[in-house]
Amino acid sequence: MALTCDRGLAEHKRRLQPTVAVSVIEQVPVSLDAAERARLARLADTLRAAEPAVDATAFFGAQVSAGLGPGPTAVIEDHSAIRLFEEVGDLAYAYRSLLLGGRDDVVLIGVPRNPAFETYCRETLGLGPVEVLGPRPDAAGRSLTRRVLNDIGDELMDLGQETPSDLQSMQETLDRIMTALMAIAGATHESMSRELGWGYFGLGRRIERALLLASLVRSLLVAETDPGVEALLMESTLLAAESLTLYRRRYYAQPEIETALDLLLLDETNPRSLIFQVNALEKLVRDLPGQSARPLTIEMRRVIEASGLLRLADAQHLAEIDSGVRPHLDALLARLYQSVGEASAALTDSYFSHVEGPFQLLDTGTESP
Numbered sequence: 001m002a003l004t005c006d007r008g009l010a011e012h013k014r015r016l017q018p019t020v021a022v023s024v025i026e027q028v029p030v031s032l033d034a035a036e037r038a039r040l041a042r043l044a045d046t047l048r049a050a051e052p053a054v055d056a057t058a059f060f061g062a063q064v065s066a067g068l069g070p071g072p073t074a075v076i077e078d079h080s081a082i083r084l085f086e087e088v089g090d091l092a093y094a095y096r097s098l099l100l101g102g103r104d105d106v107v108l109i110g111v112p113r114n115p116a117f118e119t120y121c122r123e124t125l126g127l128g129p130v131e132v133l134g135p136r137p138d139a140a141g142r143s144l145t146r147r148v149l150n151d152i153g154d155e156l157m158d159l160g161q162e163t164p165s166d167l168q169s170m171q172e173t174l175d176r177i178m179t180a181l182m183a184i185a186g187a188t189h190e191s192m193s194r195e196l197g198w199g200y201f202g203l204g205r206r207i208e209r210a211l212l213l214a215s216l217v218r219s220l221l222v223a224e225t226d227p228g229v230e231a232l233l234m235e236s237t238l239l240a241a242e243s244l245t246l247y248r249r250r251y252y253a254q255p256e257i258e259t260a261l262d263l264l265l266l267d268e269t270n271p272r273s274l275i276f277q278v279n280a281l282e283k284l285v286r287d288l289p290g291q292s293a294r295p296l297t298i299e300m301r302r303v304i305e306a307s308g309l310l311r312l313a314d315a316q317h318l319a320e321i322d323s324g325v326r327p328h329l330d331a332l333l334a335r336l337y338q339s340v341g342e343a344s345a346a347l348t349d350s351y352f353s354h355v356e357g358p359f360q361l362l363d364t365g366t367e368s369p
Helices: 006-015 034-050 096-100 115-124 141-161 167-191 196-221 227-240 244-251 257-266 274-286 298-312 327-351
Strands: 002-005 073-076 106-108 131-133
Touching (some): 141 167, 196 227, 196 274, 227 244, 227 257, 244 257, 257 274, 298 327
Parallel strands (some): 073 106, 106 131
16 A cells, blocks of 8 residues: 655655745635626536537546556655645645545545545546545534634635625525524633633623613614514524523413513523623623622722612503504613713723833932922
8 A cells, every 4th residue: 555645755855955935826715606606607508518528537548547556555745844734724725635646545634524525526527536534523622613614704704795685595694694603602601710800701792681681782772663564673682592491381372562572681691681791791701800809999889880770670561552663662772872882981991901000210319290
């Protein structure tokens, strides 16, 4: 069995003293929208129909064949000697070794396998039954995180190419992005050490959830609407807040405004409710350095203020309508948004802004004015 490895070639090249400069050719990726891809696909079908030999490899003759030799070969591509090569490289580079393989060969790659590309190489390029071995799906956590981040980037790029009328495709893309983000959140929760950085991470998450939920409820549920439309808005709000399943399990009924507001804003057992975020935020702020001193810091006062507003609120009172709006709900959410926003700004000033006033470095024997 022959063994092909790029490491020996890289070591050999490193010993040589090049006498000429190496050319660097910039590759500029180009993205095509759905219409352009469809047009190219139709053009390819036309060319194949007019000239079937385009997909054939027999015309190369007997001098050209797939594989490195007459017997089985293991092809291993090692990029450890290439400093600029990513740990999880581009698919086009990772599958480069597959083009060297042939019938009964084994190719080892360093990225997750792509069955569609392997089928193309086997059936269209005529490489035959080449066995491809790749990393396990649960390989190193850092590689998994990087792969998930790359997937999110690809999905965002595809999302930018979607047409506004293709709502179904946009929804599917957003669902995949949400799934990837949940994977990162889970990996972070299980892997990140519980030090000071973990507390800052939790602060950002609680502040963001509180502000987003307050803004969402204020935008959708403050104004009075047709009962059918309001029912749809309540269901959509509960769904966006990951609370629709909990609502159905608890009430066994269609959403009603009082119970929906209670679950979204005032239920301390719901991990997605507004009061749950504020309570968690208060605990995280108390654990920060310098928060045990008196008087209370600005950020602690604003968080306690937000917590008090929610503890004293009543869902029935918030659901009351006056002149086509729910004024008590609107006022509460406006004050909560302001309090949490000011707490966020105060935390930034206290722990992330290192700006101090001027002071004298040398003693000149005179007092400062």
